[in-house]
Amino acid sequence: MEPEVIRDKEAMRRWSRAMRSQGMTIGLVPTMGYLHEGHLSLVRQSLTLADVTVVSIYVNPGQFSPTEDLSTYPSDFSGDLVKLAAISGGKVFVFNPSNLYDYGGGERKKVNTGGGRVVSCVEEGGGLGHETWIRVERLEKGLCGKSRPVFFRGVATIVTKLFNIVEPDVAVFGKKDYQQWRIIQRMVRDLDFGIEIVGSDIAREKDGLAMSSRNVRLSDEERQRALSISRSLAMAKASVAKGQTSCVELKDIIIQQLVGSDGRVDYVEIVDQETLEGVEQIKSGVVVCVAAWFGTVRLIDNIEINITL
Amino acid sequence: MEPEVIRDKEAMRRWSRAMRSQGMTIGLVPTMGYLHEGHLSLVRQSLTLADVTVVSIYVNPGQFSPTEDLSTYPSDFSGDLVKLAAISGGKVFVFNPSNLYDYGGGERKKVNTGGGRVVSCVEEGGGLGHETWIRVERLEKGLCGKSRPVFFRGVATIVTKLFNIVEPDVAVFGKKDYQQWRIIQRMVRDLDFGIEIVGSDIAREKDGLAMSSRNVRLSDEERQRALSISRSLAMAKASVAKGQTSCVELKDIIIQQLVGSDGRVDYVEIVDQETLEGVEQIKSGVVVCVAAWFGTVRLIDNIEINITL
Numbered sequence: 001m002e003p004e005v006i007r008d009k010e011a012m013r014r015w016s017r018a019m020r021s022q023g024m025t026i027g028l029v030p031t032m033g034y035l036h037e038g039h040l041s042l043v044r045q046s047l048t049l050a051d052v053t054v055v056s057i058y059v060n061p062g063q064f065s066p067t068e069d070l071s072t073y074p075s076d077f078s079g080d081l082v083k084l085a086a087i088s089g090g091k092v093f094v095f096n097p098s099n100l101y102d103y104g105g106g107e108r109k110k111v112n113t114g115g116g117r118v119v120s121c122v123e124e125g126g127g128l129g130h131e132t133w134i135r136v137e138r139l140e141k142g143l144c145g146k147s148r149p150v151f152f153r154g155v156a157t158i159v160t161k162l163f164n165i166v167e168p169d170v171a172v173f174g175k176k177d178y179q180q181w182r183i184i185q186r187m188v189r190d191l192d193f194g195i196e197i198v199g200s201d202i203a204r205e206k207d208g209l210a211m212s213s214r215n216v217r218l219s220d221e222e223r224q225r226a227l228s229i230s231r232s233l234a235m236a237k238a239s240v241a242k243g244q245t246s247c248v249e250l251k252d253i254i255i256q257q258l259v260g261s262d263g264r265v266d267y268v269e270i271v272d273q274e275t276l277e278g279v280e281q282i283k284s285g286v287v288v289c290v291a292a293w294f295g296t297v298r299l300i301d302n303i304e305i306n307i308t309l
Numbered sequence: 310m311e312p313e314v315i316r317d318k319e320a321m322r323r324w325s326r327a328m329r330s331q332g333m334t335i336g337l338v339p340t341m342g343y344l345h346e347g348h349l350s351l352v353r354q355s356l357t358l359a360d361v362t363v364v365s366i367y368v369n370p371g372q373f374s375p376t377e378d379l380s381t382y383p384s385d386f387s388g389d390l391v392k393l394a395a396i397s398g399g400k401v402f403v404f405n406p407s408n409l410y411d412y413g414g415g416e417r418k419k420v421n422t423g424g425g426r427v428v429s430c431v432e433e434g435g436g437l438g439h440e441t442w443i444r445v446e447r448l449e450k451g452l453c454g455k456s457r458p459v460f461f462r463g464v465a466t467i468v469t470k471l472f473n474i475v476e477p478d479v480a481v482f483g484k485k486d487y488q489q490w491r492i493i494q495r496m497v498r499d500l501d502f503g504i505e506i507v508g509s510d511i512a513r514e515k516d517g518l519a520m521s522s523r524n525v526r527l528s529d530e531e532r533q534r535a536l537s538i539s540r541s542l543a544m545a546k547a548s549v550a551k552g553q554t555s556c557v558e559l560k561d562i563i564i565q566q567l568v569g570s571d572g573r574v575d576y577v578e579i580v581d582q583e584t585l586e587g588v589e590q591i592k593s594g595v596v597v598c599v600a601a602w603f604g605t606v607r608l609i610d611n612i613e614i615n616i617t618l
Contacts, residue, residue, distance in 0.1 A: 009501060013503050100501070103498055103499075127584070128583065128584065131446045131495065131499065132444070132445045132446070132465075132495060132499035133443070133444055133446060134441060134442070134500075135441070135442055135444070136440055136441045137440045137441070137442060156441075157500070161500055161501045164500055164501040164502050164503060165501050165503075167503070186440065186441060187441045189412055190412075190439050190440065190441035190470075191441055191443075191466070191470055191473055192318060192409070192470045192473040193473045194322050194473060194474075194476070275437065
C-alpha cells in the first residue's frame with residue numbers, strides 16, 4: 001500500500017497533532033528523496049521506535065550554494081513511493097512540500113546578502129524572504145564543513161523547520177553522515193527540542209561500499225576502486241585492535257589504500273565522537289572519517305572505534 | 310494566590326503536554342523578572358488569548374556580552390510572585406529555571422571562541438558547552454543591534470529554547486522592544502514554529518514615559534528630561550498627520566527635543582515596520598525608534614505611524 005502523501009505544512013501539523021492526541025508517537029526520517037536501501041533502513045528503524053513514521057522528501061535549497069548542483073539533484077518520487085509501499089504496513093506517511101522558504105505575500109526583491117558571508121540558494125530571494133539561520137558553531141566547521149560552508153547551516157535550519165512542522169517524538173539520522181548526525185544531536189540539546197535523535201548504523205552493499213545516492217554515478221571500474229574506502233577503514237580499526245594508537249600511523253594506512261586505488265583524498269581525519277575535534281593519540285572513542293573522489297564522484301564514509309582502557 | 314513555580318525543564322514540558330492533552334491552550338510571556346506594569350499588561354493580554362499562561366523568569370546570559378551588566382541585572386523574585394498573584398486567578402504559572410545552558414556531564418574547558426566573532430557570556434564555557442545560535446540575519450543588524458552585537462542572537466536562541474520547553478500556542482511580546490518583537494515574529498515564520506506571536510502595545514506611565522525596569526535608575530530630574538522621548542515621538546506623529554512625510558524633517562523634530570532636554574542620542578530612526586529598513590519618505594506604515602541616554606540610563610521607545618494613501 002502506497003503511503004499517503006501530505007504536501008501542505010499546516011495539514012502536516014494538524015495530522016501530527018491529531019495523531020498525538022490519540023496517544024500515538026511519531027517518528028521522522030528526513031530525506032531528499034531518491035531513496036535507496038540506506039534510507040529504507042532508517043525508516044525501518046523508525047517504525048520500531050514510534051507508532052507511525054513520517055518520511056519527508058524535500059530537496060532543501062538552503063543547504064546548496066549557488067555553485068552546487070541543486071538543479072540536477074536526482075529525484076524519483078513515484079519510485080520512492082513504491083519503495084516505501086513495500087515496508088509501510090500503513091504506518092508510513094510522506095511529507096512532500098513544494099517550497100518551504102516561500103511564505104507568501106510581500107515583495108521579494110533581489111538583494112545582495114553576501115558581504116563575505118555564506119550564501120545559499122535561498123538568500124537569492126532577499127527582501128522579505130527567509131533570513132533566519134541556525135548554526136552549530138564549532139561542530140559545523142571541520143570535516144565536510146570546510147569544503148561546503150553553507151551546508152550544515154542549511155541542514156540545521158531545514159531540520160528545525162521539519163521538527164516544527166511534523167513535531168515528532170523521535171527522528172532517525174544515518175551515521176553515514178556522521179557530522180550531520182552529531183550536529184543535529186547537539187542542536188537538539190542546545191535548543192531543548194523535546195525530540196529523541198537516533199543515529200542509525202551505516203547500510204553497506206555486500207562488497208562493503210557505504211550506500212549513497214551518488215553510487216549510481218560510479219563506473220564499474222571506479223566502483224571497484226572505491227571499495228578501498230571501506231576496506232581501509234576496516235584495516236584501521238583492526239590496527240587499533242592490535243594496539244596501534246597513533247593517528248598519524250592510522251591515517252597513513254588509509255591514505256595509502258585510497259591513493260593506491262587512484263582515489264583523490266579530500267580528507268582523512270580521526271576525531272572525537274562528540275566534539276569532532278582532531279585526535280593525535282587514541283585514548284577514548286573516536287570516529288575515522290574519510291571523503292575521497294573517485295572519478296567525478298565524491299564519497300564519504302566513516303567507522304566508529306570504541307576502546308576501553 | 311501565588312502562581313505555582315516550575316523550575317525543571319522536563320517538568321515544565323510534561324506540565325505543558327498534560328495541559329494540551331486536556332484541550333487547554335497555553336500562552337507564554339518570556340521575561341527576565343523584576344516585573345513592572347508593562348510585563349503585567351503582557352500577562353493580562355496572554356490570559357485573554359489562552360486558557361493558561363506561563364510567565365518565564367530567567368535572566369539569559371546568552372544575550373549579554375562579557376562587558377555588559379549580567380551580574381548586576383536587578384531581580385526580585387518574591388516581589389514578582391506577589392505581583393503575579395494579584396492577576397493570576399489560578400491561571401498563571403511561573404517557569405524559573407536555574408541555568409538553561411548547563412546540559413550536565415562532559416568536561417567544560419575554557420576555550421577562545423572569539424576569532425572576531427560575537428561572543429556572549431555563555432561561550433565562556435566552551436568545550437562541550439552550548440554552541441547553537443539562531444540569527445535573524447537582516448533584522449538583527451540595525452537599531453539596537455549596532456551597539457549590542459550579541460543581543461538579538463541571544464534573544465532568538467533563548468526564545469527558541471523556551472518555545473521548545475513550554476510548547477505554547479501563543480506568545481506575547483511587548484512592542485516597546487519593537488525590533489525584538491519583529492525578530493521573533495520573523496524567526497517563527499522562517500522556522501515554522503506552530504506558535505502565534507502577539508505584539509502588545511507599549512505600557513506608559515501617566516506622564517507618557519514608556520515603562521521599563523531601568524526607569525527606577527533615573528533621578529527625578531533625569532526622569533523629567535526623559536519625558537522628551539515620548540513627547541517628541543508624539544510630535545512627530547502629529548506632524549505626519551498634518552502632511553509632513555520627510556523623515557529628515559521628522560527626525561530633526563525629535564533630535565531637537567532630545568538634545569534640548571540634555572539627552573544623548575544613540576539613534577533616531579524611521580524604518581519600515583516589517584523589514585526595519587530605513588525610510589526617507591513616508592509612503593506606508595513606519596515605526597519611529599529612539600534610543601537615548603539620560604544620565605547613565607539608556608532608554609528606548611518607539612511609535613508606529615500607519616498611513617493610508
